[in-house]
Amino acid sequence: MEKHWWHKATVYQIYPKSFKDSNGDGIGDLQGIISQLDYLQKLGITAIWLSPVYQSPMDDNGYDISDYEVIADIFGNMADMEELLDQANQRHIKIVMDLVVNHTSDEHAWFVEARENPTSPERDFYIWRDQLNDLDSIFGGSAWQYDQKSGQYYLHFFSKKQPDLNWENAQLRQKVYDMMNFWIAKGIGGFRMDVIDMIGKIPDQGISTNGPKLHDYLKEMNQATFGKHDLMTVGETWGASPEIAKQYSNPDHHELSMVFQFEHIGLQHKPDVPKWDYAKELDVPALKAIFNKWQTQLELGQGWNSLFWNNHDLPRVLSIWGDTGVNRVKSAQALAILLHLMRGTPYIYQGEEIGMTNYPFADLEQIDDIESLNFAHEALEKGQDMAAIMDSIRMIGRDNARTPMQWDSTKQAGFSSADKTWLPVNPNYQSINVQAALADPDSIFYTYQKLVQLRKDNDWLIDADFELLETADKVFAYKRVRDSESHLVVVNFSNQEQNFAWSDSFEDILISNTDVAVALNKQKLQAWDAFCLKLTD
């Protein structure tokens, strides 16, 4: 199997509004990111997934793009972007751009023209119907919005200000490819493709994801753009199965490098109910079964997966599955060790490497996210109780991941010199911040740094088979086996002591957050113990 740089890469996701503010307006920006590249180099990451920085009215924080070839004023300008690419490339860090082409902003010139002039070619870049059907928007309400001027409805699977593009239109597709080539020529490292599984939608048949032409479009896109370059392409594919993942990421299919699928994240919610009905307790055996399925069914050479706990749409993993109390550091290290030694490309979401947690949002005044606000307003209309609504937002709302990065213990956590930041800084910044993490050799940061290095140094992380071990429910243990070489990863996924029967002998401890000898002698794991051993042949 041909190996690419991204097989050995660890990707770091930056949410630009919240990473680092250089000009004191309370919002992160490109110069802020540039100023922290040395920090990212110290962490060792290979690539940055940059959430959108394009011109946008920011209805959905940049996932509503009004010009793909212009940088949003709040983030800087194209010269800043070029400087970021240059400075990052000098540090061997690639910049993976967010590609949001399922929809644009309603303020994009194409949509403005389409709306103003129903006979224009742009009209057909979007999806218009005389009648609506019962498709719902992911952000609540109908997926159709009435347009007074033409008397038709347009489709928007997200907010009203995010009209869906019509991928059936060949001229539109070519315009998207031209735009991608514009960015490739600037020296980017690849694309993260926002809700790419939706571009083949057939709204009249109620098909939103995995439409019949989806893979034809991706093959065409690959040929027209990144296929000629060694770029990383990762598709956000919420509902992919291993079979579907192979369609996207089997190298012979010439589509994408990898998928980013969320089956394990599904355990944060109760089955078959809206996401706001979160699950209070993690079903660890179910989590093991899901990882086991992906690790064993997406065979090497036939597809490639992403490994993640967090992103800008998810709660902070420590607050939902880890421990935010006395075992915060240990649980963060355990979660990292468990994930990063599996097969796939690991992602670190900003602040994960210092163990940032959810925010104690008190009321809707503190909420910015359109999805949370729409949910709250609908729930209030249905007569639901405000306290319950806030409980859901505190647990699962997207703003939890979006509060400013905590750099140090000074005002606004060193994120900004402004008196007010766009989202408030988590009050725990006095103790949870980068400066404190760097000063402590046992911090979460150094566990991540070591995992990133292990990935660069060890080919078995790519090649070795995955074998889940039979253990107590809350122990997650697996072997990675390649020929006669075996590595064992053991994690106590709980705040309680667990039994762990042990028979193999080992020659090396690759990483651990505990005294391995004690654990092995007693055949017991303390809360959140985690380690990886190289076993003796």
Ligand code: NOJ
């Ligand atoms: C997925 C993105 O990750 C999310 O933040 C955004 O709201 C939707 N796609 C719409 O672009």
